[in-house]
Amino acid sequence: MAQQVTEELRQKDAVAADLATGPESAPRRTADRAPPDAGLHRIVIVGGGAAGLELATKLGDTLGRRGEASVTLVERARSHLWKPLLHEVAAGSMDVDEHDLDYLAQAHWHHFRYRLGEMVGLDRGRKEVILAPTFDEEGREITPRRSFGYDTLVVAIGSVVNDFGTPGVQEHAIALDQTQQAARFNRRLVNACIRAHAQEGPVRPGQLDVAIIGAGATGTELAAELHRTTRAVVAYGLDRVDPEKDIHITLIEAADRILPGLPPRISGAAHGLLTNLGVQVRTGARVSAVQADGVRLADGGFIPSELVVWAAGVKGPDVLRDLDLELSRSNQLVVLPTLQTTRDPDVFAIGDCAWCPREGHPAPVPPRAQAAHQQASHMIRQIRRKLRGRPLEPFVYKDFGSLVSFGEYSAVGNLMASWRGRA
């Protein structure tokens, strides 16, 4: 027992000491002492989202805790909020501070290292991940440009929205890729309501209207959530704004139905629910440009709207282009069924940034939280096999269905439909 406690203390000391220094490698930055786990297999995970955080935590709890490997998570943010909750942040129904998870604390309790920084490149010859320097609000450097050596690298940096080059999206629309963007949208929405309440004249057409472009799960859930929260904001004394008359929410989808990735009966149920709430649903509507005052459609139509959310499709982050690894058309890392990238067996990719083939299906594994979770679980077993010199196994994605939440209103979904043999 005493030996176990001593070992746990030694491990915690090692983790704490390493939070301050770390196994950075030459020449960009050299640690001034050998890391406590020198000689161990170095597993570096880049990106601590749905896939990477679960992987780092479970590897830390097993290999890290037992001193069988060193586990490092490189992440550009300081805390994690599960991405499927971002529409609630945007709508104002969730307080980020109450639900986010601090990486430093998580690393400490789960026996892995957390290193703050954004991956900007990869030196595959030297097996090093290169990180950009980080700065505080005053512009003072916190960490320099540095690199981390790895024996096994897992890239899990998620995705960014794909605007397909549509003019005006960057300038006038907000995407929900990161917590800051979701919070920024919410501030804009609340400020717009306060401004409308305080102004002399009546509310202009489109002034408080919200257009959501893309009716996948994100856009559809956001439409319902916004319907509720805008009414709540106004109810707190902004009595010169009449939500029924002044606030219109339009959900715009290029496909012929909303939730095009789900079975038609789910789309139909969700469409009916939104329409009953008063959300305007425009299907078969292709957006040609986003302007400061609204959304221009390819058929010449115009939807006045000063608040626009772009939620139509995702692609791999730009940095993936600089890694000299095979990319899909949507800029994701192409992986083998073993989740290894096609050009480098020591570099794996999981989650949204991976283009993973799916046997018997024309489309790859979808960019969804359940895929990220399943790939993280598979990766844990693969890393153990790799360390023991055993052959790797293929990843098989199981679709457990989807649940589209309409917050307090309702939910629709096909949970476990495939398991029951219904699609």
Ligand SMILES: Cc1cc2nc3c(=O)[nH]c(=O)nc-3n(C[C@H](O)[C@H](O)[C@H](O)COP(=O)(O)OP(=O)(O)OC[C@H]3O[C@@H](n4cnc5c(N)ncnc54)[C@H](O)[C@@H]3O)c2cc1C
């Ligand atoms: C609003 C919204 C609602 C959603 N709802 C659902 C849903 O209901 N069901 C569902 O299945 N899926 C949903 N999704 C999709 C789901 O969130 C993603 O599929 C899932 O988060 C992917 O996990 P990931 O680990 O690949 O990426 P993420 O969870 O996005 O994590 C990526 C991490 O990498 C970090 N990172 C990025 N670039 C770098 C870099 N260069 N260096 C270091 N760190 C980096 C990021 O900060 C982030 O922490 C939703 C997505 C959104 C945006």
